[in-house]
Amino acid sequence: MKKKDVPQDDENLFEGKFKVVKYALDDEGNYGTVGSSGWEPENTVLNQAWDEINKKVEATLKKIEAGELSPLAYHMEKNIMDLGMLSQYMDISKRNIGKHLEPSGFNSLEQKTLEKYAEVFDISVEELKKTE
Amino acid sequence: MKIDFEHRQSAHCETGVISNLMRHHGLDISEPLALGIGSGLFFSHMPFIKVSGLPVTTYRIMPGDIFKKFSKRTGVEMKREKFSSPEKAMDALDACLDQGLPVGMLTSVFYLPYLPRAFRFHFNAHNIVIYGKEGNDYLVSDPILEKPEVIDRRMLIRARFAKGMPNTNGRMYYPTHVPKDVDVNAAIIKGLKYTAKDMATIPVSLFGGKAIGYLAGRVANYEQKYGQEEAKKYLGNIVRMQEEIGTGGAGFRFMFGAFLQEASGRLGNPMLHKKSLEITKIGDMWRNFAYDCGRMVKGRANGMTYQDLADQLSDIGRREILFFQSIHKMKF
Numbered sequence: 041m042k043k044k045d046v047p048q049d050d051e052n053l054f055e056g057k058f059k060v061v062k063y064a065l066d067d068e069g070n071y072g073t074v075g076s077s078g079w080e081p082e083n084t085v086l087n088q089a090w091d092e093i094n095k096k097v098e099a100t101l102k103k104i105e106a107g108e109l110s111p112l113a114y115h116m117e118k119n120i121m122d123l124g125m126l127s128q129y130m131d132i133s134k135r136n137i138g139k140h141l142e143p144s145g146f147n148s149l150e151q152k153t154l155e156k157y158a159e160v161f162d163i164s165v166e167e168l169k170k171t172e
Numbered sequence: 173m174k175i176d177f178e179h180r181q182s183a184h185c186e187t188g189v190i191s192n193l194m195r196h197h198g199l200d201i202s203e204p205l206a207l208g209i210g211s212g213l214f215f216s217h218m219p220f221i222k223v224s225g226l227p228v229t230t231y232r233i234m235p236g237d238i239f240k241k242f243s244k245r246t247g248v249e250m251k252r253e254k255f256s257s258p259e260k261a262m263d264a265l266d267a268c269l270d271q272g273l274p275v276g277m278l279t280s281v282f283y284l285p286y287l288p289r290a291f292r293f294h295f296n297a298h299n300i301v302i303y304g305k306e307g308n309d310y311l312v313s314d315p316i317l318e319k320p321e322v323i324d325r326r327m328l329i330r331a332r333f334a335k336g337m338p339n340t341n342g343r344m345y346y347p348t349h350v351p352k353d354v355d356v357n358a359a360i361i362k363g364l365k366y367t368a369k370d371m372a373t374i375p376v377s378l379f380g381g382k383a384i385g386y387l388a389g390r391v392a393n394y395e396q397k398y399g400q401e402e403a404k405k406y407l408g409n410i411v412r413m414q415e416e417i418g419t420g421g422a423g424f425r426f427m428f429g430a431f432l433q434e435a436s437g438r439l440g441n442p443m444l445h446k447k448s449l450e451i452t453k454i455g456d457m458w459r460n461f462a463y464d465c466g467r468m469v470k471g472r473a474n475g476m477t478y479q480d481l482a483d484q485l486s487d488i489g490r491r492e493i494l495f496f497q498s499i500h501k502m503k504f
Contacts, residue, residue: 081466
């Protein structure tokens with residue numbers, strides 16, 4: 041890649057905070073670095089990954105509205121976690137986390153467990169019970 | 173307290189931390205040299221290991237191994253620690269800072285609030301350097317950023333004690349001895365030979381140059397096997413691993429080209445300069461592949477098929493094997 045060909049396809053994924061370093065050749069064929077504000081294919085696949093996460097969150101919200109899942113499911117998806125990871129953060133078995141993902145299991149949780157979940161997601165217990 | 177530490181931006185976190193920490197201790201090593209000496213470039217595709225449901229493709233050796241190989245080849249001695257509790261981990265960090273030692277550590281990008289939102293996944297192998305403390309804030313040299321940042325104690329603890337793959341366990345490291353007379357040229361040759369050997373000769377199809385052809389075979393069947401939508405996710409993930417923050421372009425192939433040029437100058441070996449331009453051409457092919465994958469993901473294929481993408485990969489694979497075979501045969 042030539043220095044002048046280092047793409048600057050800015051889609052604000054870097055929030056204007058910085059440019060990433062790419063290695064490229066100058067006209068004499070010597071390597072150096074150039075800042076890049078993004079490259080279209082890179083942006084495409086990063087957005088693709090987020091679309092996937094957002095779809096999961098949306099589907100989860102529908103299930104919560106339908107009374108199939110507890111708000112915990114929303115916070116888990118929103119934090120890009122799965123059962124396994126949440127189980128590690130909580131130090132609770134996956135099976136029990138699975139119960140808490142159901143409305144009945146969630147509603148009978150002790151305050152202590154609610155607080156621990158809230159701490160993992162870095163929110164308050166009040167926020168944990170909501171989906172916003 | 174603030175240690176006089178020079179932050180230089182890099183493409184990749186691990187090679188960037190090596191370069192910045194070594195320079196602090198009097199060993200002037202560029203990022204490409206850190207990559208080359210630490211034998212960072214590699215290729216592997218492991219369909220049976222999945223992260224977020226997608227198979228792992230990697231353009232580098234295991235996280236942490238670049239540093240280990242670099243240290244071994246330069247005689248740099250490192251202290252590496254992990255901790256059972258955040259308090260102990262933070263006390264140990266503070267003690268180092270009090271002694272004037274900048275400390276490298278493993279963090280999860282998910283908990284680094286200074287990074288743009290779009291890049292904050294649960295990636296638990298991000299290397300940063302802490303070089304000071306002001307009140308409740310720690311001073312961060314994050315190699316991928318243009319400028320140093322700050323992070324408060326609470327978030328730093330979260331980042332240092334992330335769970336998942338892997339658990340970070342408060343891991344931190346710093347050099348305890350950096351020799352004054354490092355034979356950089358010998359280290360370059362060792363690093364280069366190791367990479368060439370692994371890329372050219374590993375007989376297992378999942379690792380090294382062969383694995384690119386192996387991935388090609390998988391890609392050819394993606395659409396049939398997984399359906400249109402899933403196939404796009406598989407493809408997108410390959411490109412993310414190749415280009416997303418941290419490889420310097422083309423899955424470390426361009427940074428490796430920069431390494432070969434620096435090696436050529438230091439060793440007085442013009443052949444390595446030629447090799448640098450060769451790997452750059454291969455890197456350009458990787459970029460073309462990524463570009464076409466982007467079109468496929470966006471539904472703008474215009475008749476291009478998964479077989480076409482697979483053919484591009486096969487070609488790249490053959491060229492990488494020949495390229496590294498030729499270096500493997502070189503005498504130094």
